[in-house]
Amino acid sequence: MKRKILTVLLLAAVLLFSGCSAQDGGSGASPPASAQSSGISAKGAQxxxxxxxxxxxxFVAQINDIYLNHQNYLGKTIRLEGMFKSTANLSTGDSYRFVxxxxPGCCGTDTMPGFEVKGDGNYPEDNAWVRATGVLEEYEExxxxxFQLRLKELVVLDKRGQETVSQ
Known part of the structure; x- marks a missing residue:
């Protein structure tokens, strides 16, 4: 049930372009040298x-474009930064992880734009700020x-970016 709710929220994020408020923040700069890997990395420090x-x-516009035009992005390597979240379907016991x-949103309908991520290593704690790099895949359930990113790398970063985005 939580998976379906998160999926609906992610898809809603894709469809929304404006919110009740906007915040200025983040430089979008490269990650700090002190970034630590969570253990999921195919190429180490490269x-x-x-x-x-x-x-x-x-952020929102690019996520929106990928979901709406997924056929142009399947098999492509995508990188994004954001908060990490892990959840489970209580009915099936399946685990799902998101960046x-x-x-944007208002009045209890805030959205969570991002991607489900899947990898083979250890995952960080919820709410950790991470940089995820992976290949976009489609699967059926x-x-x-x-859609999910098959992780090539998931790195925990010391410096957090802008948590709330409007575009």
Whole structure:
């Protein structure tokens, strides 16, 4: 049930472009040298080439474009920064993990734009600020399509970016 709620929230984020308020923040700069890996990394300290780098300034718009035009992004390497969240489906026991930011919304309908992530290593604690790099995949569950990033790297960063984004 939580998975479906999170999926609906993520999809709602894709469809919303304006919110009740906007905040200015974050420089979108490179991660600090003190960033620590959570254990999921295919190439260690080497820079992983990416096809799409989702920036802080256009976070919601870029996520929206990927969901709406997913056929253009499947198989592409995508990088984004955000908060890490892990949840489980209480009915099935399946675990789901997300990298997201708080998005536009109002009056209890705030959104969480981002992606489900899947990897083979250890995951950080909830609310850790991370940089996720992975390949966009589509999978089906209960007859419905979903998108996830198959992680190449998940790094916990010391410096947090803008948690709430409006564009």
């Amino acid at each position: 820079e992983i080439p990416v096809d799409v780098d989702i920036t802080e300034k256009m 997201y930011r708080n998005g 209960d007859g419905r399509p979903y």
